[in-house]
Amino acid sequence: MKQQFTISQVAQMLGLGIDAVRFYEKKGLVHPQINPDNRYRIYTLHQVMELLDVSYYRSLGMSISQISSIYQDSDENQLLGLLEQKRLETQRRIRYEQQMLGRIEHVEAIARRICEQGQEMDVVDFPACDILFEQRQDSLEGYLRQVSDMDHDHFIFCQLAREFLLGSDKDSVELIQQRTMLLMDCRITAELGTQQREKQLDGVRALHSVVRLPKAELQEQDVLAMLDCARRRGLSLSDRLLMIEIPMISYTNLDHYYAELFIPLK
Secondary structure, three states, X not given: OOOOEOHHHHHHHHOOOHHHHHHHHHOOOOOOEEOOOOOOEEEOHHHHHHHHHHHHHHHOOOOHHHHHHHHHHOOHHHHHHHHHHHHHHHHHHHHHHHHHHHHHHHHHHHHHHHHOOOOOOEEEEEOOEEEEEEEOOXXXXXXXXXXXXXXXXXXXXXXXXXXXXXXXXXXXXXXXEEEEEEEEEHHHHHHHOOOOOOOEXXXXXXXXXXXXXXXXXXXXXXXXXXXXXXXXXXXXXXXXXXXXXXXXXXXXXXXXXXXXXEEEEO
């Protein structure tokens, strides 16, 4: 005699709700037998396998109508097309999550550096970036308009950057703001399959520091410290400084406002 199960036993076995099993039955995706004596549903291993198939297709993000179509049409080519579509969607989701993990690890490293009050400077590779938005004047209206038009991916991965022309002598520094930009790493653009922009910022080797910005203002002494570090290490720097803002708590809490500073090497 075939082993038989009740609906509650099958639901518990597969981690499904009883209502979900009934719903799949109503949609014709699972076909239990009916006990003629008490009209209770009888589930055998065959129905368990049907439900496993449904759970698999649902885990791929297929709709009930798509699963029904697979069963009703028994068309392998149709199934192949749906699986190819889900493979591409899954690959894109994995790429997105990998980029998100990288972003989290980067911000986590900066937060740890801030909490440990680390003031060390290092030479890093600043990546080539797509310029999503650029303005020469400090126009909040233009900035907000560009941000509101962004799709989700660009909004999540973009960074607010300010570029300064750097003039200095041994004891003082002059910073002339050139432009404000929203940047997105070209590698992320390529990974997510989004369209590259016509304007790009070239990748460079740069002297890097993380600094606090009292009242969200760049401090002269932080730039002088970088220039002094470059002199001691024999580094030749360009006359350009890039500041990536990091509001660690919020944009309105200026006591917890930080930035990454990059001065490209010549």
